[in-house]
Amino acid sequence: MKLSGIRVLDLSAFLPGPHASMMMADHGAEVIMVEPDNGLGEPTRAMGERYDDGTSVWFANIARGKKSYRVNLKDEAQHAGFMALAKTADVVIEAFRPGVVKRLGVDYAAIRAVKPDIVYCSISAFGQDGRYRNKPAHDLVVQAMAGTADLTRSMDGAPALTPMPSADMTASLFALSGILMALYRREQTGQGDYLDIAMYDSLLSWVPNVTGAVFAEDRQPERTKMRSFGGNAFVNIYRTRCGGHIVLGGSEPKFVANFLNAVDRPDLLPLTKRPVGQQQALITDLQALFLSRTQSQWERLLSEVDCCWSTLRTLHTALSEDGAPVVTDEQGHKHIANPIRFREEPAQISFDLPEFGEHTKDLT
16 A cells, blocks of 8 residues: 555644644554543543443544554653654654644654654644644634635524634645645655644635635725625525525536526526526525425436536435445445555554554563
8 A cells, every 4th residue: 555664643633733744644644543541642532422331433433444653642651662662654644733732752853863864743723833823723613713614604694603623624635635746755755844734824825716815905805795605606505495505606607507508497597697696586586496496306407417517415314325335344434535545555444443542662
């Protein structure tokens, strides 16, 4: 597999770091969860819904195929044991608040002193320096600070919780990408590197589609005039006669024309030429149109039309249908598949989950 021979020490918890290192484990890296000797270790061991054997589904989907090393880094002997293990590592991942790893004696300088070519990745809410570096935050707070939570208000304008952990997700992706870049460069130069991955920066790097008003006109975007937030008739959600919903998600001229011709409303084509934010008349017409049929009727009609559409499906539906990106273990438990799909050397998922501290003696 692509990462066979790479050893990763992951001191992080919850989602961003553990998800990134699990992607590596699925592709052959030896990933060692460095868990604090506090009686529990990785907090997700005890969080959320569980399979019938008592295993946390969350934990199973961030810890599979990993080893567990239990350590109290404040204990001199155990710290020395960890540093001996660090000498054998290729990658270290940590997600403490800035300054914590230095106090624990496992910061980049300390690890580099024993492993000069180490690739060391720090993941934090706001980065290792700057005005917010010491502010405690998880995903939702980062989204609120970044302004993306404000953009996802409900249709009546009230603030709404953002269920998808976008800051966690983007930080995990960039951590994985940066680590792999650094490992590739190390092959050429023999030198490791240090990565400072901020959830805040990672999230804001993904907003070029809604940044125009900020950078070009120095103002806050108006949601009703934005393509992705209701200002475009063909990037919108419509209620059907039965109370279901149809989502239109593509405003390319060919898709628009295909849809309007299929519903015998080519007369609406001129309205589609209006700028985003000035399409309310078209939106009103489409609202009435969608209310004329049930969701199942719309599904049958649109299944033959080359345009961007979907019913508003649930997560349960998406993960339960045939062909879903799901894999099943020997016990019949479902897990999320690895999305990095190589033709050669594909991921080989191990569903083995480490007991807390299971590999400590073997790795000491």
